[in-house]
Amino acid sequence: MGLGGKQEQEYIFQVPEVEKKRALEELREDDGIREQSLEQMREWIAKHPNIKRCRTDAPFLLRFLRTKKFSVPLACEMLERYLTIRRLYPQWFQNLDSEDKDLADIINAGYLVPLLDRDQGRMVLFSCAGNFDPHKYTSAHMVKIHSLITEALMDDEINQINGYTYVNDESGFTMSHISLWSLTDVRNILRCIQNTTPMRHKSNHFLNISSNAIKLIEFAVSLLNEKLRSRIFMYKSTEELYANIDKKILPKEYGGEVPLQEMLNKFKVLLKEKRESILALDDMYIEIDEKTCTLVSEMNEELGMGIEGTFKKLTVD
Incomplete structure (x- = not known):
């Protein structure tokens, strides 16, 4: 799975009719919106100052667009977060x-x-x-x-x-x-x-x-x-x-x-x-400035109640 470029044009929407209907009803997805949204996301990735390498093929970008019901700003924000946590927590995601x-x-x-x-x-x-x-x-x-x-x-x-x-x-x-x-x-x-x-x-x-x-x-x-x-x-x-x-x-x-x-x-x-394509996800790269990255500060916030330690301390009846 490459990180963008040539395979973008080859996408054909091939799912059973029942899924096409659900995509339209629940996600507002039709051919026009999908094409336009993919184009906008690719443009956003290309212009993003910190995203150095990212998959831009349709199946990958549609993960985010469908989760966010084709709100391009929300899908872009989720993609940015996805790339960021892969960097922040390599022990979990790489x-x-x-x-x-x-x-x-x-x-x-x-x-x-x-x-x-x-x-x-x-x-x-x-x-x-x-x-x-x-x-x-x-x-x-x-x-x-x-x-x-x-x-x-x-x-x-x-x-x-x-x-x-x-x-x-x-x-x-x-x-x-x-x-x-x-x-x-x-x-x-x-x-x-x-x-x-x-x-x-x-x-x-x-x-x-x-x-x-x-x-x-x-x-x-x-x-x-x-x-x-x-x-x-x-x-x-x-x-x-x-x-x-x-x-x-x-x-x-x-x-x-x-x-x-x-x-x-x-x-x-x-x-x-899928082994090779999953390992290839590690080729994607976003630069993180820990001082300005909102996700870093969110993750570093203390828990609301100031709870510390591990679950060993939880009393169990």
Whole structure:
């Protein structure tokens, strides 16, 4: 995947009619607006004093335009933030190599797996906290896995239009998972998710929440904006989840038809195909002046309550 130039003209909008209709109704997208917006974004990138290298192909820029419903100023702001956090947090967003031993082991353990079937057209990301070993890996590994897997999915135009559903099985979540995280890290990663990641987050479902997990989840939810907060659902059992998510699309272990391992094996084929283009994202470059960059000062702000330290200090009933 090059960083601009020649492949720009080759774009053809090829999605099923149902997605074309949704794009028009929900995102105000038609051929004219799309063409005009892409042109404006490319012009903005070319003139930006600090953006030195950036992808300018349509699938990449449409991530931002669709997330921001074709408001070019908001899409440009989100792109600038996206490039900036990649620089500010290389431990989370760079060198996303599916063949890195640690990352490959976490993927193979089945910690985060995109499901084969969609939820009302949305891509479903299924996570199992118990499949992430907190004694072996760090919070940076955890974020990196999410970054790698979402980068593999974000150029897909059906995902861009329909958005994402998250299903999180929190059984197996322990105090050891909590102690991986500092409060500052939790706050910063949530800021990255809501302000800089070009994804339409449609709903987030948590099941089998232990008393350990509830404290962390409640804290994290309190930092989200109201729109994202209203899209979070919690269940005491898998059966309760079926009221909102079609049982058939879930892994066999959760009442569906296809075993989680089989879904994972299919996804690993996609990761292999996408490996080079994901690693090439590191070629993009924005210069950051830490004194004037608003994102840097936002990220450095102390938490509202002046809370410090890690979740080890949270008392758990």
